[in-house]
Amino acid sequence: MTKNIWHQRNKKLSTIALSLVLWHSAGAVTLEEATALQRTLITLDTHLDTPANLLVPGFNILERHSYGHDFTQVDVPRMKDGALDGGFWAIYTPQGELSKTGYEQSRDTALLRALAIRTMVSANPDIFEFATQASDAQEIKKQAKHIVYMSMENSYPLGTDISLLETFYKFGLRMAGPVHFKNNQFGDSSTDPSGSQWDGLSPLGEELVAEANRLGIVLDGSHAHDETVKDMIRLSKTPIILSHTGCKAIYDHPRNIDDALLKQLAASGGVIQMNAYSEYLEALPVDPARQAAVKGLMALYKQGSDHDVLLEKRREIEHEHPAVKASFDVYMQHFLHALKIVGPKHVGIGADWDGGGGVNEMMDVVNLPMITQRLLKEGYSKDDLVDIWGANALRVLQQAQDYAASVKK
Structure with missing residues (x-):
């Protein structure tokens, strides 16, 4: 897309967005209109x-996949449909000894x-662009490319x-x-079955905070114990983020934070990004048969079974023992509660796709765009x-x- 075409498209979308701002108070915004507005942001x-999917056999980020077929949730065609420009793409590795x-x-x-x-x-290079500065996002958006920041979970x-x-x-x-x-x-x-070991950050964790500050890396308190989050807020010279977290007031789960900590986060300039992980949004019914089947799937995974075998087994489990998911409305209850407590300057989106x-x-x-519409x-x-x-992010x-x-000067 040339720069001129991009500006013409953006001007048209801005006109639509202005109309939506005038209409939404009357409750007239359709999902299509909400999507058009979201595309301007x-x-x-x-x-x-x-x-985690990039090296999986059969997965191509440029092609359309479906959750029902291979259980993936993000690819370029679906990002375009959902008006998602990009975000923080996570480095995750399982924790061992x-x-x-x-x-x-x-x-x-x-x-x-x-x-x-x-x-x-x-x-x-025509589809994605790597971002390292906060200002990069706007320039990448102007080029109609997808934005790739890099993060580390754990x-x-x-x-x-x-x-x-x-x-x-x-x-x-x-x-x-x-x-x-x-x-x-x-x-x-927040979820270690053995309980707290350090009462927050360890001495090495405190060093990690200082080094992240020195380098200009945002600290992420998702998955951290409440005391760990408090230590991060106290020690960090800059605001922290909770990249994918929910509200304890809606569902009292260790992965969520209470209103007092949410207010402390916001007072320090931090942001909570709302998680869409169903098990952290509400209490869901337990299916022993599904648990046993999933345990068997994990055993096959540890044995190094072929990907196609694992995928077929997963499809079998979902057909015979489908997972119960939280509703979109419950997700929005967490979202709207966070907005009520700390306002739109301290809330964002991190759904754990x-x-x-x-x-x-x-x-x-x-x-x-259902989020935008709501x-x-x-x-x-x-x-x-x-x-x-x-x-906010x-x-x-x-x-x-x-x-x-400032510290390098």
């Missing part, structure tokens, strides 16, 4: 687990995942060598969370949507980068 999701061998294996896997993200961009691969964070920074890393499902060398997780996210009616990125119906303005869909990144630049 920089739309980012701060937690895309899609890099807290040992030298475990760290080294995870480090190598993480480097390969980072390389896969960079390769996705370099192999498709800093376990760094081992005990904090200097490795700079290595990943040079790869393009701009957001990092210290923990995942279990406690590790950096601090306490390709990492377990998805609710009924919104099982992939195609349906993201927020307009609730009375939120276009300016609010600008903040929610991207500006970019502001936090800009603050991190400004601080890093």
